[in-house]
Amino acid sequence: MNIEIKNITTRSATNNDLPQLTQFLEELVEAERPFDPTLIDGKIVYYDIQELILDKKTEVLVAEYDNKVIGCGYGQIRAGKVYEKHKFFGYLGFxxxxxxxxxxxxxxxxxxxxxxxxxxxxxxxxRLEVYHEHEAAIKAYEKEGFKKLLTTLRCDIG
Structure with missing residues (x-):
């Protein structure tokens, strides 16, 4: 569906958005499953959306088109490590x-x-995190100015 960006608005999420945001989280988990063999089967909840909405260090945004929620994301203030230049950083997710x-x-x-x-x-x-093999997401984030910083490696030895 082609739409003009000028017809899209963003606003802070409210508890009224919880049903739609919960659906988005379920869809996100399913989209990420192929990239992560460590995820358990069944329903997964990465985080409590209502808790994020209420958190003073977090801003949950929804994107609306024609008065319907069509997207979301959150920004959160997190503490850096004692050896990092930035005492705090913004973390983007969801x-x-x-x-x-x-x-x-x-x-x-x-x-x-x-x-x-x-x-x-x-x-x-x-900062944000993205699965290494999720090339479409990586390209999109690189277009927004993000650069790769760290790669996590894993090995199943069982």
Missing amino acids: IFVKPEFRGNGISHLLIKDLKNWVLSKGITEV
């Missing part, structure tokens, strides 16, 4: 756009607005 709306710049809008929220807190470092 970037999700409904499949039929992808390719219209919605994730760009969400990321831009979340970066601005992090900046409003006086923080200039933003």
Whole structure:
């Protein structure tokens, strides 16, 4: 579906958005399953969305088109490690756009607005995590200025 980005708005999520955000989280988990053999079978909940909405160190945004929630993401202020340059950094997560709306710049809008929220807190470092083999997501994040920093390796020895 081709839509104009000017017709998309973002706003802070509320408890009224919980049913849609819960559905998005379920879809996100299913989309990520092929990239992670360590995930357990069955229903997985990465995080408590209502807790994120209520957290003062977190901003959960939803993207709307025609008064319908079509995407989301969150920014969170996290403490850096004692040996890192930044005492705090912004962490982005739960970037999700409904499949039929992808390719219209919605994730760009969400990321831009979340970066601005992090900046409003006086923080200039933003990080996120993405599966190494999720090439489409990596390309999208690199277009937003993100660079690869660390790779986690695993080995099943059982």
